[in-house]
Amino acid sequence: MSELKGWREIPIAGVTWKSSMETKTGDWKTFKPVIDQNKCIKCLICWISCPDMAIQWNGEKVVENYDYCKGCGICANVCPVKAIKMVKEE
Amino acid sequence: MFEVRWHGRGGQGAWTASNLLAQAALKEGKHVQSFPTFGPERMGAPIMAFTRISDEPIELHCGVYNPDAVVILDFTLIKTVNVTDGLKFEGYLLANFKGSPREVAEQLNIVGKGFKIFTTPATDIAVEILRRPITNTAMIGGLIKATGIVELESINQALTERFSEKIAELNMKVVEKAFEETRGEKV
């Protein structure tokens, strides 16, 4: 446990400074999206709809980023060809 | 007054365990408090729950700092949480663990500190009877064996009120089995 700091020792305004790149915010999801690449028509509606930018386009296909996906299911919901399934996490 | 701190992860039922214990004590005419502390409210995050049981009305409204007993529902928590923090001298430490109390003491580095350590193979019992690794009621059984803080009958009543008939029955079996299989040692 690190020592807790006093009021004079912390920055004002309650700001924090740790980059999201260091904190994997997706580690607690209950369901995760699984994209069926055979069905996917690369329309990118899932990519643009994801509130966490956790569906990424790598130049060739859409890829799930499970580090940041919180399992909200919007991608599966908006996919016009139902290529995304929400699967229970282990 | 008897104070218990429960360690679990979100979704494992530590708060429910504390509430069930409190309800059982209530049936015996005791005064009780049961409450959780939260960090981020999500599955898997470490949480703690607290129970106070007293013959007198409880006026304190603050955290529990020196519990008489600590219950660990998920042993993997020992890596990130100081589970023995504040535990009273010669206090009870209960762990969901398949080995001996001495092994628990070794893993926690508390050999010779004089805590009364008890182990309950809670996961196995829960999976066998409930078919799911929900260890909270097993650990209640272990706590009763170790401390005698409430009667088994009181817990059974609390279970009947909280759950449907079938679930209550299964959990009563869990409590009983855990009671039998819990073993302790002063280490």
Added chain:
Amino acid sequence: MSVRQRVMGLNGDEAVAWAVKQCDVDFVSAYPITPQTIIVEKFSEFVANGEVETEFVPVESEHSALSACIGAAALGARAFTATAANGLALMWEIVYIASSLRLPIVMAVVNRALSGPINIHCDHSDSMGCRDASWIQIYTENAQEAYDTVIQAFRIGEHSDVQLPVMVTLDGFLISHTLQNVKILPDEVVKDFVGVRKPVEVEIPGRGRIPLILDPENPLTFGPLDLYDYYFEHKVQQHEAIEKARPVIKQINEEYYKISGRKYGDGFVETYGLEDAETAIIVLGSTAGTVRYVAKELRRKGYKVGMLRLRTFRPFPYRELVEALRHVKAVGVMDRSGAYGAYGGPVYIETKAAFYDEDEKPKILNYIYGLGGRDTPPTMIRKAYEELLEVSRTGKIEKKMKFLGVR
């Protein structure tokens, strides 16, 4: 007395839901916010099970929740809502409107710190933030009192002399989420105690006395424009109403004692150990229990300490405070909300003002504590008593406002 009461293990939120269930409430509208969510969840279970006949309307914000209650109450319905912190802040303009329309709505405020930074834990900044909204404000210490006070609140607000909304507060997590022993009265006893809401009558020129509700048979307009010619007069009516609540609060406290065996001091203040106290602490909410616990411990050791729990904050019981504490040498006032740029915290400044005209008065200090849910264990209270005992000995105040428990 001696009705058979059922002992249940309930947390503060559940206890409030049970009170609402038994009070024959016509209308509930609420929006969820931690730590109030359990009130609404529990109550909607009662609705879904058909155990109440309440019209339950989920809305999209707290602003709408209280607005909906106003609509219902203006029709003559008994209405209830619950919120906390930023939820209360979001409905702030409606809070003032509810009291100006003289509607006896009851609202449970589960005390939680106002953001920012975002904090879901207990402090009194939310209810203190609208202390001048002309609502009656009662701070409860535990789940039992939360249950009892919600029941009393309907009677207090609906009293023909009062006609004002009532805020019943309970500490977030410390009470709301803490399961405790709660004695529940039988349904009929509560129903009998609260009765049916009877709208008051108003004298309308050319129409005589008509009920103060929306009724096409006897039309009235609620909430029109006032100019500088009448706004002030309407506000003075509210000043008078809240003063009239004083004897009503005491009377309801006594009446409730007759049916339940429980009363909370005189309804305004609850004291311990003050008869021979040299020092005392004034405190609101759940921390009062911890303060009493420490006071008892110190008295056993021979220290002459006492405490006063302030239960009703609006109207402020300045006479009762002075009566109880004038002989004490040093008083510490605990405020669980900030005092940015003020002479002191809200309870402190009113306490000091209450004593200003008195010849005999204690030295009064302010302890700001518990902000954002900072735990307040007995060790902290002991420290405050030690300092106060020192002040009572020397008569000297080193610093009038301290932050208890900050690093």
